[in-house]
Amino acid sequence: MSPSLxxxxxxxxxxxxxxxxxxxELLRRITQMGASVRVIMTENARxxxxxxxxxxxxxxxxxxxxxxxxxxxxxxxxxxxxxADAVVIAPATANIIAKIACGIxxxxxxxxxxxxxxxxxxxxxxxxxxxxxxxxxxxxKTLQQRGYQIVSPGSGQLxxxxxxxxxxxxxxxxxxxxxxxxxxKDLAGNHILVTxxxxxxxxxxxxxxxxxxxxxxxxxxxAAAAQRGASVILISGPSSLPDPPHVQVxxxxxxxxxxxxxxxxxxxxxxxxxxxxxxxxxxxxCSPHKIKKGDDEIVLTLEKTTDILNTLGMRKRCxxxxxxxxxxxxxxxxxxxxxxxxxxxxxxxNLVSEKGSGFxxxxxxxxxxYKDGRVEPLSLMPxxxxxxxxxxxxxxxxxxxxxx
Ligand SMILES: Cc1cc2nc3c(=O)[nH]c(=O)nc-3n(C[C@H](O)[C@H](O)[C@H](O)COP(=O)(O)O)c2cc1C
Numbered sequence: 001m002s003p004s005l006x007x008x009x010x011x012x013x014x015x016x017x018x019x020x021x022x023x024x025e026l027l028r029r030i031t032q033m034g035a036s037v038r039v040i041m042t043e044n045a046r047x048x049x050x051x052x053x054x055x056x057x058x059x060x061x062x063x064x065x066x067x068x069x070x071x072x073x074x075x076x077x078x079x080x081x082x083x084a085d086a087v088v089i090a091p092a093t094a095n096i097i098a099k100i101a102c103g104i105x106x107x108x109x110x111x112x113x114x115x116x117x118x119x120x121x122x123x124x125x126x127x128x129x130x131x132x133x134x135x136x137x138x139x140x141k142t143l144q145q146r147g148y149q150i151v152s153p154g155s156g157q158l159x160x161x162x163x164x165x166x167x168x169x170x171x172x173x174x175x176x177x178x179x180x181x182x183x184x185k186d187l188a189g190n191h192i193l194v195t196x197x198x199x200x201x202x203x204x205x206x207x208x209x210x211x212x213x214x215x216x217x218x219x220x221x222x223a224a225a226a227q228r229g230a231s232v233i234l235i236s237g238p239s240s241l242p243d244p245p246h247v248q249v250x251x252x253x254x255x256x257x258x259x260x261x262x263x264x265x266x267x268x269x270x271x272x273x274x275x276x277x278x279x280x281x282x283x284x285x286c287s288p289h290k291i292k293k294g295d296d297e298i299v300l301t302l303e304k305t306t307d308i309l310n311t312l313g314m315r316k317r318c319x320x321x322x323x324x325x326x327x328x329x330x331x332x333x334x335x336x337x338x339x340x341x342x343x344x345x346x347x348x349x350n351l352v353s354e355k356g357s358g359f360x361x362x363x364x365x366x367x368x369x370y371k372d373g374r375v376e377p378l379s380l381m382p383x384x385x386x387x388x389x390x391x392x393x394x395x396x397x398x399x400x401x402x403x404x
Contacts, residue, residue, distance in 0.1 A: 006034035008182060011080055011116070013089035013109045014054075015096040016044025018159040019125040019168035023090055024049070026171045027057050030088075033175070038063070038080050040109045042096065066108045077108050081115035086181050089113075090151075091125035091168045094136050100148075101139035119181035123151045123174055128164030151177050176223065176245045185229030186395055191269040192230045194222040195262060195308075197237035199255040201282035203300065204291045211277045212359040215239030217324075217383050218275035222247045224387040225273075228395075233269065235261045237276055255279045255305035262308055271320040271394050272312060275348075277359075279305055313343030320397045322390070325349045326359070335369050345371050345397050348390060356380050368393060 010030055014023045030037050039054040039062045051062035063076045089096060089109070096109060100122070105111040113120070122143060130136060131153060144150050151174055154167040196218020200208040215236050222234040223244035232247045235258060243249040252258045255278045266272065281302035291298075309323050323344045325335040328351065335349030350357050350366045357365040357380070364386045368376040378389060 004034045005030060005178065005182065008035040008085040009038065009083050010035045010178065011038045011040060011084045011087045011112070011118075012054075012058075013087060013092075013096070013112070014039065014041045014045040014049075015089065015091060015093040015109065016042055016047060017091040017093045017125050017168075018048065019091040020045050020048035022168050022171070024053055024057065026088070026090055026174060027054060029171050029175055030178070031057065035085075036060075038084070040064070040077065040080070040112055042093075042107055042109050044093075044095075063108050063112075066111055077112040078115055081112050081117075084116055084118045086119045086121065086178055087113070087116055088121045088123065088174060088178060090121075090123035090174055092122045094124075094126050094130050094133070097122065097124060097136060097139045097143065101142045119149065120147075121149045121151060121174065121177050121181060123169055124153050124166075125168035126153075126166050127158060127160045128162055128166045131166040132164075149177050149181060173245070176227075180227050180246065183227040183229075187225055187391065188229030190230045190271060190398060191233075192222075192225045192394075193233045193235065193262065193265055193269040193272045194218050194225065195235045195258060195272075195274045195276035195278075196222070197239040198277050199237045199258055199279045199305075200253050201255065201279045201305070202286050203283040204287040204289065206290050209279060209282065209302075210238075211279070213237070213239075213277035214359060215241050216362070217364060217386070218273075219244055220383040221273055221275060221387040221390060222249075224384060224391055228391060233265050235265070235276070237278075255282060255308075259306040259308045259311070263311070266312060266315065266319070269319065271322070271398060273322045273390065273394065274309055274312075275324050277326065278308060280307075281305060307342075309338075309342045309344070313341075316343065318401055320345045320394055320401070322394060323347045326352045328353045332367065332369070332375070335367070339369050339371065346393060 014020050037058045038060050041062050041064045054062050099110040100113050105114050151169045155165045156167050157163050158166050197215035198210045198213040200210045202208045219241045222232050226232045226246040234247050235250045250261050282305050284301040284303045321344045325338050327334050331349045331351050335347050339347040347369045348366045356363045364383050365380040
């Protein structure tokens with residue numbers, strides 16, 4: 001399954017708020033993911049941005065006029081309501097939110113919203129006082145109860161000079177919600193634990209042993225699993241990435257904290273995907289204060305950390321266990337040895353020294369090794385695409401369990 005909006009038709013509704021200019025970037029990002037976009041603008045939205053940019057980027061005329069004819073003399077907004085796979089209103093003004101909540105249909109966008117039955121995503125953007133007003137909050141609650149997805153606005157400095165909640169959510173957040181709405185839920189009912197990122201093993205309060213893992217691979221897998229309907233726990237070492245939507249995130253620092261968190265949750269899940277680059281060794285002692293520069297040489301004694309995968313391999317009953325092997329040489333041999341030794345169902349091997357592969361990159365080139373001896377090399381692809389292939393294989397392994 002691919003993480004794209006390929007062949008989907010998305011209707012982008014734009015209402016009359018300052019953030020209307022941000023819809024240009026959103027439209028571009030949606031089309032980049034392979035979707036075809038139709039734009040409906042309110043008359044007031046046209047006061048903020050002209051339709052020309054949206055027409056050029058979408059390749060379709062913008063609909064604003066309720067009485068405009070579509071192809072083959074059909075009524076434009078009804079034709080689009082019938083063909084839409086999803087609808088996003090961004091920005092959604094207090095006015096359009098109120099109209100949708102009350103079923104008012106006095107222009108092209110509000111009438112379209114009554115006619116469409118595809119998933120509907122509403123992205124409010126307005127002045128904080130307006131957003132916090134009881135009427136707006138009540139209307140948003142009504143829409144949420146009716147199954148609309150509300151992408152809450154961010155907080156910060158607003159165009160009107162005030163500060164607080166009301167800023168249109170980031171395009172990525174809106175795209176995540178779109179993917180969530182359109183991805184088939186083939187992992188529904190499954191509980192998946194994913195680990196990500198590096199760990200830090202402190203030798204004093206300001207220094208630690210770590211590695212360059214960014215957490216990207218694990219965060220991508222967690223996000224993709226949640227999009228596919230799984231209930232996901234992500235246990236991550238230090239990473240600057242934001243929490244993936246609809247995922248329970250537990251942030252830890254050291255290998256021991258990661259081990260404790262994983263062991264605490266292991267019995268509640270039916271699959272574990274361990275992408276974290278956990279430190280194998282930690283300093284035997286950690287100084288309570290910064291170690292001062294003194295002798296020409298100092299000796300650091302390291303001790304082994306808990307081997308999380310090994311412990312899980314011994315403890316597992318019916319869970320599917322997937323490990324990662326990031327290697328700089330002899331990857332197939334090391335990966336297959338780790339697969340057997342740690343009682344895994346699958347291991348994802350990658351040569352971190354290869355271009356476009358491994359730590360902190362947007363792409364990864366991996367080979368999947370299975371318990372039954374099968375080997376499946378994948379081509380270089382973005383980490384979210386790799387995630388979906390791994391999850392396809394995990395879904396198959398879950399199905400093959402004797403008790404499935
Ligand atoms: C300069 C300016 C900025 C505005 N920004 C917003 C806004 O960010 N959010 C909002 O809900 N309304 C905003 N409004 C008010 C809406 O434009 C107004 O409620 C209008 O009726 C919305 O119409 P529509 O929902 O049909 O587009 C703004 C008005 C002006 C004049």
